Amino acid sequence: MTKSTRPPKKRMKDLTFLEKAYFVEIIKGLSLTFRTMFKPKYTMEYPEEKYIPSGSYRGRPVLVLEENGKGRCVACGLCSRVCPALAIEVQAAETDAEKERYPEKFEINMIRCIFCGFCEEVCPEEAIVMSKDYELAFTKREDALYGKDKLLVPISQLQDRIEFLRQYK
Numbered sequence: 001m002t003k004s005t006r007p008p009k010k011r012m013k014d015l016t017f018l019e020k021a022y023f024v025e026i027i028k029g030l031s032l033t034f035r036t037m038f039k040p041k042y043t044m045e046y047p048e049e050k051y052i053p054s055g056s057y058r059g060r061p062v063l064v065l066e067e068n069g070k071g072r073c074v075a076c077g078l079c080s081r082v083c084p085a086l087a088i089e090v091q092a093a094e095t096d097a098e099k100e101r102y103p104e105k106f107e108i109n110m111i112r113c114i115f116c117g118f119c120e121e122v123c124p125e126e127a128i129v130m131s132k133d134y135e136l137a138f139t140k141r142e143d144a145l146y147g148k149d150k151l152l153v154p155i156s157q158l159q160d161r162i163e164f165l166r167q168y169k
Contacts, residue, residue: 051134052132053132053134055160055161055163055164056164057130057132057134057161058115058116058117058120058130059115059130059131059132059133059134060110060113060115060130060131060133060134060136060146061108061113061115061119061120061128061129061130061131061151062128062129062130062131062133062151062152062153062158063106063127063128063148063151063152063153064126064127064128064129064153064155064158064162065152065153065154065155066155067154067155070097071102071103071127071148071152072125072126072127073090073102073103073106073125073127073128074099074100074101074102074125074127075090075091075092075093075101075102075103075104075106076101076124076125077090077092078119078122078123078124079118079119079122079123079128080119082118082119082121082122083118083119084114084116084118085112085113085114085116086112087108087109087110087112087113087114088106088107088108088109088119089105089106089107089108089109090103090105090106090107091103091104091105091106092104103148105147105148106147106148106151107145107146107147107148108145108146108151109144109145109146110136110138110144110145110146111138111141111144115130117130120165126162126165129158129161129162129165130161131153131157131158131161132161
């Protein structure tokens with residue numbers, strides 16, 4: 001075996017004593033803290049003033065209800081398969097309508113939901129989207145199980161989120 005005769009690699013830049021001691025970085029951090037400390041504060045008076053989220057906000061997942069009164073969901077089950085928290089349960093049923101299938105049971109356990117948005121990303125029909133709802137409080141576990149009755153939301157209320165999804169997909 002022969003040894004390599006290459007010279008050792010040199011660093012792009014050797015650190016000075018001040019850089020090794022992190023004095024410069026500490027001073028930068030403190031200056032950022034002091035600059036932020038003296039800026040004007042913004043406080044929202046929550047119950048009286050409601051926060052209006054933008055289209056990119058991921059609130060509670062809901063099912064899209066078309067103008068004709070029917071949901072978009074075709075019960076493919078992709079949302080329940082991709083959910084990392086196993087919060088979605090879908091049971092399909094057959095129909096004679098154009099879609100051929102619909103969700104007989106569509107249930108989301110909001111206690112388990114982590115609002116990741118994977119269900120929304122995987123849905124081929126744009127049937128499940130993340131709404132702007134952020135006020136979720138439950139007194140009993142049973143109240144956190146959202147069935148189709150609580151999940152179906154008219155498309156007019158979800159239009160800005162659907163536009164956001166179409167823009168960034």
